Amino acid sequence: xxxxSIICAFLAAIVSFxxxxxxxxxGKMDFKSSIDSVSYALGYIEANNFKKTFEQVPFLMDSxxxxxxxxxxxxxxxxxxxxxxxxxxxxxxxxxxxxKGFVNELAYGKSYFSxxxxxxxxxxxxxxxKAIKDSLQKEIGKSNLLKGKNFLTExxxxxxxxxxxxxxxxxxxxxxNGKIAANTDWVKCVYxxxxxxxxxxxxxxxxxxxTSFAVNRVIKGWTEALQIMPEGSEWRLFIPSELAYGExxxxxxxGPNETLIFDINLxxxxxxxxx
Numbered sequence: 001x002x003x004x005s006i007i008c009a010f011l012a013a014i015v016s017f018x019x020x021x022x023x024x025x026x027g028k029m030d031f032k033s034s035i036d037s038v039s040y041a042l043g044y045i046e047a048n049n050f051k052k053t054f055e056q057v058p059f060l061m062d063s064x065x066x067x068x069x070x071x072x073x074x075x076x077x078x079x080x081x082x083x084x085x086x087x088x089x090x091x092x093x094x095x096x097x098x099x100k101g102f103v104n105e106l107a108y109g110k111s112y113f114s115x116x117x118x119x120x121x122x123x124x125x126x127x128x129x130k131a132i133k134d135s136l137q138k139e140i141g142k143s144n145l146l147k148g149k150n151f152l153t154e155x156x157x158x159x160x161x162x163x164x165x166x167x168x169x170x171x172x173x174x175x176x177n178g179k180i181a182a183n184t185d186w187v188k189c190v191y192x193x194x195x196x197x198x199x200x201x202x203x204x205x206x207x208x209x210x211t212s213f214a215v216n217r218v219i220k221g222w223t224e225a226l227q228i229m230p231e232g233s234e235w236r237l238f239i240p241s242e243l244a245y246g247e248x249x250x251x252x253x254x255g256p257n258e259t260l261i262f263d264i265n266l267x268x269x270x271x272x273x274x275x
Contacts (some may be wrong), residue, residue: 024074026103029112035092040117040124042086043101044111051106063109070107074099091129141247141256148241149257150264151196155238164228168221169238173263178231181215182268187213187226188212190265201253201260210267219244222262231269237262 024133056063078095086093105111113121156163163169181187189212192205203210215226221239229235241247241257249256 023103023107025099026070026107027100029097029100029104031097031112033092033094034125035090036094036097038090038092038122039086039094039097040101041099041113041122044105044113045105045115045118045122045179046098047102047105047274048115066109067107070103073106074103081196089129090125091132106242137249137256144255144259145241145257148257150239151259152238161238164224165222166220166243167240168243170222170225170229171236171238172233173236174232174234174236175266176230176232176266178266179269180228180230181226181266183216183223183227184214186212186214186270187266188268190267192263194252194261196259196261199253201251205263212270221260222264225264226266229264229266231266234263234265237264 015156019081029036029040031040051066078098083093083095101111101113111118152169155161160171161169162171180224188210190205190210192200192203194200200206206267218226219239221237222241225235225237237260239260239262241259244258244260245254247256249258254260
């Protein structure tokens with residue numbers, strides 16, 4: 001009952017918004033690129049979905065109501081998050097084309113697309129863009145893998161560098177004398193992680209805090225190191241990609257097949273009661 005009252009009040013407000021049927025950002029679309037077409041199709045789909053939500057409203061939604069809805073929506077701006085998502089999906093986004101597709105459908109029920117062909121078109125473009133990105137990632141991965149191998153080959157020649165059978169390399173900055181964690185233990189650490197080019201991708205040290213986690217719930221390079229370094233130690237780890245995030249990478253900063261460098265201070269091997 002309360003929801004219906006709110007909707008009624010909102011509809012009354014937009015009906016009084018304007019009696020003019022001309023809606024800003026509507027009209028013919030001059031498609032100059034595939035990004036224009038993608039953006040327009042996305043706008044159409046969003047408007048179509050928007051209209052469908054009102055099919056369950058327990059009273060008639062006439063055309064004038066949607067016109068006034070469109071006038072209000074035409075004065076809004078997309079969130080940066082929405083735009084970023086679309087840019088990543090389709091390698092570009094035209095907000096003006098999006099709004100034209102949205103407003104044309106919402107206000108007038110007219111579009112260059114139907115629900116079916118808009119869906120087919122967007123799936124096709126998304127698939128094409130994904131194939132391009134996958135191919136690029138593969139090439140980047142090959143380059144990163146070669147850089148990592150060359151780096152580790154030279155790095156192990158330096159004084160103080162030790163290497164395990166898995167290929168993990170480490171340098172002892174400070175040797176602790178506490179207990180050594182088992183695979184199922186939890187530990188408290190301060191860490192600082194960089195790529196080979198010194199780009200910082202994560203650092204509890206810079207945040208000024210410690211972090212706790214299970215030894216067997218982190219990347220393989222960490223799991224191995226934490227089971228051989230005594231509590232109180234500070235080590236620098238050089239982790240080949242196969243002991244880190246491999247071909248998939250992680251987030252926006254760690255690409256495919258990246259070799260990682262971590263400074264780790266093993267503050268404490270936690271008692272079960274301190275987890």
